[in-house]
Amino acid sequence: MRPADLRYLESHEWVRLEDGIATIGITDYAVEHLNDLVFLDLPKVGDDITQGESFGEVESVKAVSELYSPVGGEVVEVNEPLQEDLDPLSKDPFGDGWMIKVKVSNPADMESLLDPTAYEKVLEKDA
Amino acid sequence: MKATPIAQAHERLGARMIDFGGWDMPVQYTSILEEAQTVRSQAGLFDLCHMGRFWIEGEAAEAGLQWALTNDVVTMKAGQIRYSLLCNEKGRILDDILVYKETPRRFFMVVNASNTEADLEWLRRQIESRGARVRDVTGELAMIALQGRHSETILQPFIDGSLSDLGYYRFFGTQGFGMDLHVSRTGYTGEDGFELYYPIAEGERVWNEVLEAGRPLGMAPIGLGARDTLRLEAGMPLYGHEISEEHDPLEANLGWAVKLSKDFVGRDALAETRERGSERKLCGFISDGPRIPRQGQAILQGDEVVGEVCSGTLSPTLNQRIATGYVPRDLSEIGTELSLQARRERQPLRVVPLPFYKRPR
CATH class of the missing domain: 3.30.1360.120 (Probable tRNA modification gtpase trme; domain 1)
Incomplete structure (x- = not known):
């Protein structure tokens, strides 16, 4: 199930903050909903990303979806193998399916995000 | 809904x-x-x-449909089905349909869901004054x-x-x-x-x-x-993608469903187009890039936009990214190398024969 230490956006991105570094991905719900994933476009190490703005795109057979960043900061690591093989994204969205790591410029960004209970409520509303 | x-x-x-x-x-x-x-x-x-599904009935059913449809219903045998288009006076496509002949006085028709009401009204206007009835049984x-x-x-x-x-x-x-x-x-x-x-x-x-x-x-x-x-x-057109009021049947490779030897709505305009030759042509493409082509994306030759994508998908049968789109005739030759503006990136687009897939028989 969904790890308890994550925060979320309503657009189904998750973030885990450890020692000032945020790991970002998309949730199992997003993966299930997108289905038939074919392409992932991620930023490069060194890029600056802004909270609430697009940091990339994920494409399924059906549509292209923007990826929104839960926090702002500098990209310090990108899950390069994931762009070649999307399988881990489908199988382990909270683990091997992580997308980028960001050096968070303002830790207060985390305070505006959904906690696991609030995210569950979003899903209930969607269902 | x-x-x-x-x-x-x-x-x-x-x-x-x-x-x-x-x-x-x-x-x-x-x-x-x-x-x-x-x-x-x-x-x-x-x-x-x-x-959308209609019955077209009455003494004048055959004559009415012969006027309303681009394809020939008189030469159809009982129990036969034909693909046809409905065109406006300018020869532009209002819909594509299947017409089923039970007898010369009784035909069935299947039309696109999104066009059902417009087709019904249009058909009635074209053929009810001629003494045939259109009954919506959707x-x-x-x-x-x-x-x-x-x-x-x-x-x-x-x-x-x-x-x-x-x-x-x-x-x-x-x-x-x-x-x-x-x-x-x-x-x-x-x-x-x-x-x-x-x-x-x-x-x-x-x-x-x-x-x-x-x-x-x-x-x-x-x-x-x-x-x-x-x-x-299978290379079959979809209304709102390959065909619409923006396009005529000739440039959509559907000339085989247009019988200029009879009179019908749009005939004169289409005869003129055939005489003059279409300026553009619907083509199939394979794209060897990471992105799936999407409707509305630009097709380019060098930096010049020469067309746009009508439909695109990842073909599971061919394991290729495939698309359709209209390009000028001189760029429609099989093998022509163009490019696709797929979001931020460009990727190659090559003209290939339609259909992409044909069932082995």
Whole structure:
């Protein structure tokens, strides 16, 4: 199930903050909903990303979806193998399916995000 | 939103539903790619209750349709089905339809769901003054399709009369599932298959019985997502994508469904276009980039925009990214190398023959 230490956006991105570094991905719900994933476009190490703005795109057979960043900061690591093989994204969205790591410029960004209970409520509303 | 009589079965089957032309329709049950492969390799079942259906009746039915349609209905035999277009006076496409001839005084027609009301009004204007009646039976009849190589084996036990004797684009009225119904050998997937037309009250029962009988042969329910992939692989146009009032049948490679030797709405404009030659042509493309081409994306030659994508998908049968689009005639040669503006990136686009996929026979 969904790890308890994550925060979320309503657009189904998750973030885990450890020692000032945020790991970002998309949730199992997003993966299930997108289905038939074919392409992932991620930023490069060194890029600056802004909270609430697009940091990339994920494409399924059906549509292209923007990826929104839960926090702002500098990209310090990108899950390069994931762009070649999307399988881990489908199988382990909270683990091997992580997308980028960001050096968070303002830790207060985390305070505006959904906690696991609030995210569950979003899903209930969607269902 | 309108619901089909099979809506409860879709819910039970776990379908994801979308609004399609005002109808609540299943877009996928499991995966678009998986469902498309199921139809190519085994069999699929489609809910088509949203499609517009009319009876055209009366002494003048044949003459009326001969005027309203681009294709010839006089030369059709009883029990035959033909593809045709409805065009406006400018020869632009209002819809593409199938017309079924029962007798010269009685025809059936299947039209695109999103055009049902406009087609009905237009047909009435064209032919009711000539003494034929158009009766909308969309709300009275269920329609489902079985598509794929096992379709005949699955359907035959339910139907009186030999399906193997039913030719492609032929239909007949018979008994089946304990009632009167019509069966046609038609489809929109490039596979062999059948479409059934029967009373709406039996909508879900027939669906359930066919699916249960088909499961051991690998049959699965198929959503509109895979239907779009299958028709695109088979090179079949979709209204709102390859064809619309922006386009005429000649540039859409549909000249074979236009009979200039008879008089019909749009004939003169189309005769002129044929004389002059079309400026652009609908082409098939393969794109060797990471992105799937999408409707509306620009097609470029160098830095010049020369067209736009009508439809695009990841073809599970070819394992290629495929697309259709209109380009100027001189760029429509097979093998012409163009490029696609796929979001931020450009990727190659090569003209290939249509259809992308042809069923091995």
